[in-house]
Amino acid sequence: MRNLRKVYPGSPEVVALADASIDIEDNEFFTLLGPSGCGKTTLLRMIAGFEHPTSGTLTMHGKDLANLPPYQRPVNTVFQSYALFPHMTVAQNIGFGLEMLGKPKAEIKQTVGEMMELVKMSQMADRQTGQISGGQQQRVALARALAPRPRVLLLDEPLSALDFKLRKDMQLELKRLQMETGITFIFVTHDQEEALTMSDRIAVMSAGTIRQIGGPRDIYDHPAERFVADFIGDTNFVPAEVAASKGTDADVTLSSGKVIAARMPEGEAMQGKVTLAVRPEHASICPEAEALLPGTLSEIVYFGTDTHYHVALDDGTGFVVRRQNRPDEISGFSTGDRIGVQFAPGVGQVLRD
Numbered sequence: 030m031r032n033l034r035k036v037y038p039g040s041p042e043v044v045a046l047a048d049a050s051i052d053i054e055d056n057e058f059f060t061l062l063g064p065s066g067c068g069k070t071t072l073l074r075m076i077a078g079f080e081h082p083t084s085g086t087l088t089m090h091g092k093d094l095a096n097l098p099p100y101q102r103p104v105n106t107v108f109q110s111y112a113l114f115p116h117m118t119v120a121q122n123i124g125f126g127l128e129m130l131g132k133p134k135a136e137i138k139q140t141v142g143e144m145m146e147l148v149k150m151s152q153m154a155d156r157q158t159g160q161i162s163g164g165q166q167q168r169v170a171l172a173r174a175l176a177p178r179p180r181v182l183l184l185d186e187p188l189s190a191l192d193f194k195l196r197k198d199m200q201l202e203l204k205r206l207q208m209e210t211g212i213t214f215i216f217v218t219h220d221q222e223e224a225l226t227m228s229d230r231i232a233v234m235s236a237g238t239i240r241q242i243g244g245p246r247d248i249y250d251h252p253a254e255r256f257v258a259d260f261i262g263d264t265n266f267v268p269a270e271v272a273a274s275k276g277t278d279a280d281v282t283l284s285s286g287k288v289i290a291a292r293m294p295e296g297e298a299m300q301g302k303v304t305l306a307v308r309p310e311h312a313s314i315c316p317e318a319e320a321l322l323p324g325t326l327s328e329i330v331y332f333g334t335d336t337h338y339h340v341a342l343d344d345g346t347g348f349v350v351r352r353q354n355r356p357d358e359i360s361g362f363s364t365g366d367r368i369g370v371q372f373a374p375g376v377g378q379v380l381r382d
C-alpha cells in the first residue's frame with residue numbers, strides 16, 4: 030500500500046484513512062491493530078476491493094489492484110459474523126465457494142475433505158451449521174474462506190463473537206492454520222493481546238494513520254510514541270530530560286537527579302524534556318537507598334499470578350511495579366513504607382508525543 034487515502038463523502042466528509050503505506054510480506058501474519066473507528070475495516074475492504082481508495086496505490090505480487098473487481102483478486106475474507114448458511118451442512122458450506130467457481134465435483138470433494146481435516150471438523154461433515162457451536166461455526170467459516178486457496182486471507186475481527194476460553198484456543202488455531210497453509214493473513218483487531226500472541230508484525234493505527242509497524246516484541250518493548258505505549262499493555266510514563274544521545278541510545282536524567290541509559294525512537298534525536306515509557310514488569314521495588322526514583326508504597330494489589338505495587342513517587346507522579354508471585358517469596362514491604370523504584374539501563378523508552 031502506498032499513500033492510501035479514503036475519504037467518505039458527506040457533510041462533514043469522513044477521512045477514514047489519512048495516508049497509509051505498508052509493505053506486507055508473503056506468508057506473513059500481519060495485524061492491523063487500533064481502537065474502534067481508526068480505519069482498520071476500511072483498509073481491509075480496500076484490499077478486498079469492496080471500497081475504492083480516494084488516492085494512493087495498492088499492489089499485490091507486482092500487480093496494480095485498482096481495476097480488479099473483488100472476485101478477480103486472489104484474496105478471501107472472513108467476517109466478524111460468519112455468514113454461514115444455517116440449513117446447509119458443514120461440508121456444503123465449505124464447498125459453496127468452490128461450486129460457485131465451477132470446480133469439478135471430485136476436486137470439490139477432495140478439497141472439502143482436506144479443509145475439514147485442517148480445521149478439525151471432519152466428524153461433523155453432515156451437521157447443519159445452525160446446529161453447531163460458535164467456535165465450530167468459526168472453524169467452518171475459516172475452512173470455507175481457505176478452500177479456494179487464496180494468496181491472501183483477510184480476517185475482520187473473526188474471534189470477537191467467541192467467549193474468552195474459546196477465543197484463546199482459536200488464537201493458537203489460527204496461527205497454526207496460517208503456518209500450515211503458508212497463506213498471508215491480514216488480521217484486523219482492537220484486542221492488543223490477540224495481536225501480540227498471533228502476529229509476525231503489527232501495524233498500530235489511530236485516527237486513520239499508521240502510528241508504528243513492528244514485531245510484537247518490538248512494539249511492546251519499544252513503543253515509539255505515547256499513543257502506542259498507552260494502547261498496548263500497561264505503561265508508566267516517567268518524566269525525564271535528555272542528557273546525551275547517539276542514534277537510538279540516550280542518557281536521561283530522572284526527577285531524582287539520577288542518570289540512566291534509555292532508548293530513543295528510531296530516526297529521531299529528541300532533546301530537552303521527554304517522557305519515558307517503562308513497563309510495570311520491567312521495574313522492581315527496592316529499599317529507598319538503592320532507588321532510581323524514591324517514593325512511598327501507597328497500595329499493594331494481589332492478582333493471583335502477580336502483585337501490583339503502587340508507588341507515590343516524590344516527584345508527584347505515580348508508578349506501578351508488577352511482580353510475579355512465587356509461593357516461596359514475600360516482598361517484605363508494606364503500605365506506607367518508604368521505598369523506591371528501579372529499572373535496568375536501556376529499559377526505558379523515550380516517547381514521541
Ligand SMILES: Nc1ncnc2c1ncn2[C@@H]1O[C@H](COP(=O)(O)OP(=O)(O)OP(=O)(O)O)[C@@H](O)[C@H]1O
Nearest residue numbers: 037043044045064065066067068069070071072219
Ligand atoms: N460507508 C461509510 N460512510 C461514511 N463513513 C464511514 C463509512 N464506513 C466507515 N466510516 C467511518 O470511517 C471511519 C473508519 O471506519 P472503520 O470501519 O474503517 O473503522 P474500524 O477501525 O474498522 O472500526 P471498528 O473497530 O469499530 O470496526 C469511522 O469514523 C467510520 O464512522
